[in-house]
Amino acid sequence: MKGVEVNVQRVSRSYGDFKALDDVSVTIKKGEFFSLLGPSGCGKTTLLRIIAGFDFPDSGSVEFDSKNILPLPPDKRQSNTVFQTYALFPHLTVYENIAFPLRLRHVDKETIDKKVLEYVRLVQLEDHIYKKPSMLSGGQKQRVAIARALINEPSVLLLDEPLSALDAKLRQNLLIELDQIHDKVGITFIYVTHDQSEALSVSDRIAVMNKGKVLQIGTPYEIYEAPSTRFVAQFIGETNSFPCTILSCEPYEEEYLMRVQVPALNGEVSVTDYKAQPVGTQMDFTVRPEKVRISSNPPRSTVKELNTFKGIVEEPVYSGFQSKFYVKLDNESSTLVKVFKQHTAFLEDGPDIEWKDTVYVSWTASDGYLVKDTAR
Ligand SMILES: Nc1ncnc2c1ncn2[C@@H]1O[C@H](COP(=O)(O)OP(=O)(O)OP(=O)(O)O)[C@@H](O)[C@H]1O
Ligand SMILES: [Mg+2]
Numbered sequence: 001m002k003g004v005e006v007n008v009q010r011v012s013r014s015y016g017d018f019k020a021l022d023d024v025s026v027t028i029k030k031g032e033f034f035s036l037l038g039p040s041g042c043g044k045t046t047l048l049r050i051i052a053g054f055d056f057p058d059s060g061s062v063e064f065d066s067k068n069i070l071p072l073p074p075d076k077r078q079s080n081t082v083f084q085t086y087a088l089f090p091h092l093t094v095y096e097n098i099a100f101p102l103r104l105r106h107v108d109k110e111t112i113d114k115k116v117l118e119y120v121r122l123v124q125l126e127d128h129i130y131k132k133p134s135m136l137s138g139g140q141k142q143r144v145a146i147a148r149a150l151i152n153e154p155s156v157l158l159l160d161e162p163l164s165a166l167d168a169k170l171r172q173n174l175l176i177e178l179d180q181i182h183d184k185v186g187i188t189f190i191y192v193t194h195d196q197s198e199a200l201s202v203s204d205r206i207a208v209m210n211k212g213k214v215l216q217i218g219t220p221y222e223i224y225e226a227p228s229t230r231f232v233a234q235f236i237g238e239t240n241s242f243p244c245t246i247l248s249c250e251p252y253e254e255e256y257l258m259r260v261q262v263p264a265l266n267g268e269v270s271v272t273d274y275k276a277q278p279v280g281t282q283m284d285f286t287v288r289p290e291k292v293r294i295s296s297n298p299p300r301s302t303v304k305e306l307n308t309f310k311g312i313v314e315e316p317v318y319s320g321f322q323s324k325f326y327v328k329l330d331n332e333s334s335t336l337v338k339v340f341k342q343h344t345a346f347l348e349d350g351p352d353i354e355w356k357d358t359v360y361v362s363w364t365a366s367d368g369y370l371v372k373d374t375a376r
Contacts, residue, residue: 003031003188004064004078004155006051011060013046020046021057022212028190028205030065033182035191035199038209039235044192047209048158051190052081064155079156080149084164086141088133088148094120095129098147105152119147122181139170146181156188163198175202196236200224208232229372230284237288240338244269244285244370246277257305257365260285266333270305270365283370289340291367294325294353295360305365311337313357325353327361337361 006028013021028034036044049055053074123143163171179202200220207217216228227233242264249258256276311327325339
């Protein structure tokens with residue numbers, strides 16, 4: 001098996017006057033684990049169906065390794081799809097379900113036996129070969145569907161929320177397995193999900209979509225650490241995000257250090273960015289909750305660019321490996337700043353911070369970032 005490069009250029013698709021896809025371009029590299037991530041209704045399935053050949057764009061092109069595939073029917077496209085619902089044949093055993101695509105092609109019995117066992121092993125279903133789908137768990141059914149989709153050795157595997165019917169723990173395990181399967185078969189995977197943690201944990205790259213548009217394409221690290229718009233910052237992970245205005249901007253090491261006015265914090269904040277912004281620009285200031293320190297005493301750091309605000313703990317939420325705090329600022333804004341504090345070793349944790357305690361929240365200029373003041 002080998003993957004292909006999937007090149008989608010300027011694809012649009014409307015249903016009536018509703019634009020499900022609006023000028024979408026993505027290039028997915030050969031062998032990449034690529035995710036399409038976005039909220040319900042943003043156009044992920046529509047794009048996947050167009051790549052698979054179950055739907056057609058009104059305009060734009062789709063190529064596999066520079067070859068136009070739009071005229072080809074689904075079964076001539078070197079791609080195969082795993083759907084959210086398993087779509088298995090209920091009257092056939094696991095073996096026969098996986099063998100089905102080979103039987104269609106009249107492959108000889110010996111080869112079928114060899115290949116089915118190979119793929120049964122790949123998805124770890126050795127002990128369940130003669131079961132019918134009704135005797136399998138959800139996770140096992142989805143493994144059958146994955147094996148069946150791979151047995152014809154496609155160059156691209158399209159996966160449309162394949163794990164969404166499973167419970168959280170199983171989803172996590174199957175996701176890791178899927179990643180290992182991807183490593184073994186080496187073909188291009190295009191994985192559709194609305195779950196940002198799924199996308200962040202397995203993808204080589206992610207395209208974040210909203211309202212029929214691709215907003216940002218990047219590695220999980222880039223998408224999380226340097227979101228380009230307010231929507232991406234808020235959709236990926238949790239964040240504190242406030243409108244701001246640039247007050248000053250000066251070169252700072254390899255970047256720029258800016259002072260910004262943040263009405264929601266009733267104050268000014270220092271923030272660094274690799275891009276200079278003109279004074280007066282309206283943007284969003286963002287800082288992730290895990291980057292914010294919370295302490296009972298004012299932080300002792302002498303870092304000049306430390307941002308510190310005093311407040312009162314409004315709502316401590318214990319959640320096992322971490323605590324979440326909502327700190328109400330001790331100024332006219334009364335804004336809540338979200339802080340996540342990881343629980344480490346007992347001695348390092350310091351005194352407990354409790355409800356109604358007066359605390360300081362702080363972060364350095366490089367922990368925050370600026371994003372475009374746009375919802376899309
Ligand atoms: N055949 C159709 N006729 C009319 N509208 C459609 C059709 N297919 C999709 N749509 C609309 O296009 C938009 C995008 O749908 P799509 O299924 O691609 O979303 P999605 O991102 O996969 O969402 P979800 O996460 O809920 O699966 C939706 O608003 C949907 O209602
Ligand atoms: Mg969908």
